[in-house]
Amino acid sequence: MIDVESLARLALFADLTRPQLEAVAHAVDEQRFPRGTRILREGLSGSAFYVVVEGEATVQIGGEERARLRPGDFFGEVSILTGGAPDADVIAASDELRAAVLAGPELEPLLLDYPKLAVRMLEVEARRLRSANRWQG
Numbered sequence: 001m002i003d004v005e006s007l008a009r010l011a012l013f014a015d016l017t018r019p020q021l022e023a024v025a026h027a028v029d030e031q032r033f034p035r036g037t038r039i040l041r042e043g044l045s046g047s048a049f050y051v052v053v054e055g056e057a058t059v060q061i062g063g064e065e066r067a068r069l070r071p072g073d074f075f076g077e078v079s080i081l082t083g084g085a086p087d088a089d090v091i092a093a094s095d096e097l098r099a100a101v102l103a104g105p106e107l108e109p110l111l112l113d114y115p116k117l118a119v120r121m122l123e124v125e126a127r128r129l130r131s132a133n134r135w136q137g
Contacts, residue, residue, distance in 0.1 A: 002030040002100045006053050010072040012124075013065040015061075015116035027110060028100040033092040039075075040090040048063075048081030055094035061087065068093065077121065080104040 004025045005123045007013045030053070033039055039057065040046055040064060049075045059067040059075070066088065069075060104111065118122040 001025055002028055007100065008052065010053070012072055012074060012117065014069050015120065016114060020114060024110070024114070027106060028102045029100045030101050033097040033099070035092055035095050035097075037092040037097070038110060039092060039097075040086045040088070042087060042089045043085050043090050046076050047104045047108045048099060049076045049080055050074060050090075051100040051102065053098045053100055054067055055092065055097035057097055058093045060089045060091060071081075074121070074124070076104075078090045078127075080107050097125065 004018070004021045007016075007025055008018075013024065014083050016024065017029060025100050028051075031050075033055075039050065042061065052069050053072060057069040057073075057075075058065045061067050069090070075090050076086070078084075111121070
């Protein structure tokens with residue numbers, strides 16, 4: 001379990017009430033990854049949803065860094081929601097990356113229970129899609 005205060009500081013959870021934050025905190029585990037740890041592997045199945053609480057990670061496709069994830073950023077959701085393999089590697093880039101981790105099968109029920117959380121995630125996904133389209137242009 002992760003502490004409620006850590007979640008409350010993250011934009012993804014900004015619309016949740018204290019009782020809702022407490023419920024989410026009980027639903028997630030805390031994991032720590034040292035620098036260089038490959039958290040997600042491109043082409044292999046993804047089985048969890050991660051929210052960066054402290055530290056940084058890089059998103060790499062074919063060994064090329066495409067994005068840097070900081071506290072409040074999340075990853076792993078696309079693989080879970082689509083049932084496909086991750087399209088990128090996610091690698092811990094700081095001395096230690098601290099993340100809230102939710103098992104894949106628990107993501108959809110969480111989003112259904114907290115629609116405001118689903119909307120926040122959708123907003124982030126829309127911005128990511130816009131950025132990806134600019135890269136291709």
